[in-house]
């Protein structure tokens with residue numbers, strides 16, 4: 001009998017005594033929600049990303065949904081987003097009654113190709129949800145120019161991109177309202193959660209009210225004073241405590257993840273038939289979220305993934321195209337061929353174990369198993 005192999009997980013959050021200490025402080029304070037920790041977190045986060053306003057919310061999806069709501073996106077509108085993303089990038093405006101339009105990606109960036117965005121605009125287009133996929137900033141200047149020219153709202157889905165930089169400044173500093181996500185596979189986590197950052201005080205005020213059932217207290221009115229239809233997209237102080245501890249070590253987190261990505265990159269160089277994520281350039285600095293590789297088309301991805309899992313290396317298809325999800329096919333009749341570049345990439349990508357504290361020797365084992373799996 002062979003010895004059981006030790007599993008290398010796909011992701012794992014880095015939490016330690018500091019998170020424990022701060023969470024305990026909140027628990028002992030007797031105030032678990034709508035307390036002072038959330039505001040403290042928001043101030044620290046806003047400062048970190050260079051945005052004047054931040055509003056913490058229950059998830060990245062909730063933040064995106066509220067930004068679409070505030071923008072007045074609704075039935076009859078079309079919104080353009082990337083087919084190579086997580087479903088929330090489209091669901092955020094579908095929930096408001098709008099119709100998704102997918103603009104194909106640029107194979108050099110894996111983000112939406114601005115020319116494809118421009119070509120997708122019709123008289124019904126109301127907005128663009130631009131995604132910083134796999135932590136790489138999207139083509140912000142070009143997309144902003146398109147949005148301005150056509151009078152569209154631009155929302156940045158930066159759920160995967162906390163710490164990324166565009167043109168030398170952090171994502172969040174550039175201007176479009178953006179959302180970061182804190183699910184445990186993200187660069188920093190709070191279990192669940194997200195944050196909207198914005199340069200518009202008006203948008204921020206609306207989000208703060210909407211996340212809390214449309215209440216207006218703070219601007220006058222009491223607890224049971226509701227000025228709009230809202231949501232319960234609130235965060236808790238317990239999450240804020242975790243978030244503050246995570247923010248304290250965010251620079252270290254980003255460094256360790258970049259170092260781990262570099263190690264994988266070096267190991268990949270010896271492997272034929274496999275491509276890593278597009279490199280940074282002068283304008284785009286990725287914040288490492290996941291480690292995704294693209295297999296040559298002559299390799300069978302299913303076989304490679306089975307071989308990895310057999311050796312205890314976790315892996316996942318990362319990510320399937322949004323427009324090919326069952327509900328998208330049924331509801332809008334989307335199918336193969338709509339976005340050939342994204343479909344080609346999505347059919348060949350897989351994620352390898354990647355997290356802040358991954359050990360170099362585990363990375364070497366992952367690459368060795370991958371080498372055998374692809375017959376290298």
Ligand SMILES: Cc1ncc(COP(=O)(O)O)c(C=O)c1O
Nearest residue numbers: 059060061086088159181182183
């Ligand atoms: C690109 C993208 N958008 C949106 C989300 C949604 O974030 P959350 O899971 O916090 O709702 C995610 C999270 O996985 C994501 O990767």
